[in-house]
Amino acid sequence: DAGITQSPRHKVTETGTPVTLRCHQTENHRYMYWYRQDPGHGLRLIHYSYGVKDTDKGEVSDGYSVSRSKTEDFLLTLESATSSQTSVYFCAISEGLAGIGNTQYFGPGTRLTVL
Amino acid sequence: KNEVEQSPQNLTAQEGEFITINCSYSVGISALHWLQQHPGGGIVSLFMLSSGKKKHGRLIATINIQEKHSSLHITASHPRDSAVYICAVSHLIQGAQKLVFGQGTRLTINP
Numbered sequence: 001d002a003g004i005t006q007s008p009r010h011k012v013t014e015t016g017t018p019v020t021l022r023c024h025q026t027e028n029h030r031y032m033y034w035y036r037q038d039p040g041h042g043l044r045l046i047h048y049s050y051g052v053k054d055t056d057k058g059e060v061s062d063g064y065s066v067s068r069s070k071t072e073d074f075l076l077t078l079e080s081a082t083s084s085q086t087s088v089y090f091c092a093i094s095e096g097l098a099g100i101g102n103t104q105y106f107g108p109g110t111r112l113t114v115l
Numbered sequence: 116k117n118e119v120e121q122s123p124q125n126l127t128a129q130e131g132e133f134i135t136i137n138c139s140y141s142v143g144i145s146a147l148h149w150l151q152q153h154p155g156g157g158i159v160s161l162f163m164l165s166s167g168k169k170k171h172g173r174l175i176a177t178i179n180i181q182e183k184h185s186s187l188h189i190t191a192s193h194p195r196d197s198a199v200y201i202c203a204v205s206h207l208i209q210g211a212q213k214l215v216f217g218q219g220t221r222l223t224i225n226p
Contacts (some may be wrong), residue, residue: 031211033211035214042201042219043201043216044216045214045215048213050210056209103160103163104148106158
C-alpha cells in the first residue's frame with residue numbers, strides 16, 4: 001500500500017468553525033489531490049497540487065483552501081465550516097511521470113460532520 | 116448529462132457468474148480508471164487504461180476510444196468481489212490528472 005495517511009480520521013464540528021484536514025505521504029509523489037464523496041454525487045475533486053506551493057482548483061473548490069509547504073503534506077482548510085461540507089474526504093497521490101498520467105493512490109478518508 | 120455514466124447502478128449475481136460493468140464518457144480523455152471501494156470506505160485503483168485491454172487476475176478492463184466506452188469484467192465472481200466499482204476519466208492539466216468520476220456500480224455477489 002502506498003504510504004498515505006489522513007488526519008483526523010473522524011471529526012465532528014460546529015457550523016462556523018475552521019477545520020483543517022491533513023494528508024501526509026511518504027512516497028515523495030509530486031501530485032496530491034483532495035476529493036469529497038457524497039451520496040448521489042460520488043467523488044468530486046476539490047483542489048489539487050502539482051508541486052510544493054503549486055495548487056489549483058477542482059470542480060467543487062468554493063469554501064475550501066489548500067496549502068502545500070512541503071512535498072509530503074497537503075492541507076485542506078474549511079475556513080468556516082457549513083453543514084453542506086459534511087462529507088467523507090479522501091486524499092490521493094500520483095507520481096506524475098510524463099505521458100498519459102499515473103495511477104492515483106488513495107488515503108483512508110476522513111469523515112467530517114458539521115452540526 | 117454527466118460526463119461519465121456507469122451502468123448498471125446496482126448488480127446482484129450468484130457466485131461464479133461472469134460480471135460486466137459498463138462506463139461511457141462524453142469528451143476526450145487522457146486515460147480511464149477503474150476503482151474499487153469496499154464497505155468501510157477504502158478506495159483502490161484497479162486499472163488505468165488509455166487503449167486496448169488490461170488483465171489482472173480475474174479482472175479484465177477494456178476501452179474503445181472511438182466509442183468512448185469501457186467495460187470492467189469479473190470472471191468466476193466471488194462474494195469477496197462485492198464492492199462499489201467506480202469508473203473515472205482523467206484530463207491532464209499541468210501534469211496532474213483531474214479525475215471525473217461516475218456514480219459507481221454496487222456489486223453484490225451471493226454465495
